[in-house]
Amino acid sequence: MExxxxxxxxxxxxxxxxxxxxxxxxxxxxxxxYVWGSQxxxxxxxxxxxxVTYTNNEPETTRANADIQASAVLSSxxxxxxxxxDISSTNITGADSDMDSMGAELTTFESQLR
Numbered sequence: 473m474e475x476x477x478x479x480x481x482x483x484x485x486x487x488x489x490x491x492x493x494x495x496x497x498x499x500x501x502x503x504x505x506y507v508w509g510s511q512x513x514x515x516x517x518x519x520x521x522x523x524v525t526y527t528n529n530e531p532e533t534t535r536a537n538a539d540i541q542a543s544a545v546l547s548s549x550x551x552x553x554x555x556x557x558d559i560s561s562t563n564i565t566g567a568d569s570d571m572d573s574m575g576a577e578l579t580t581f582e583s584q585l586r
Contacts, residue, residue: 535566 545561547554 546558549555
């Protein structure tokens with residue numbers, strides 16, 4: 473009888489060794505990501521150079537200020553009767569014309585961007 477050859481290719485790694493290898497690999501990857509993340513500067517995290525900011529330089533109209541003051545009188549209650557009273561007291565008579573004027577301003581703004 474011939475002795476069995478000890479061939480490295482035919483031997484298989486135990487499942488515990490494979491599991492330990494993957495655990496060590498995951499720990500190294502997570503540690504590397506942590507170190508890389510801690511070396512980033514705040515300027516790397518936010519790309520403020522490429523942002524376009526738009527500030528509204530138009531003054532508020534007296535109607536807008538009146539609408540803001542009127543909304544302050546609304547009830548903070550969540551009772552149905554209080555909500556119904558708030559809805560009935562809300563003045564929306566100029567909402568359609570306001571929406572039309574906002575749409576016209578947006579169209580003008582979009583045409584300026586092109």
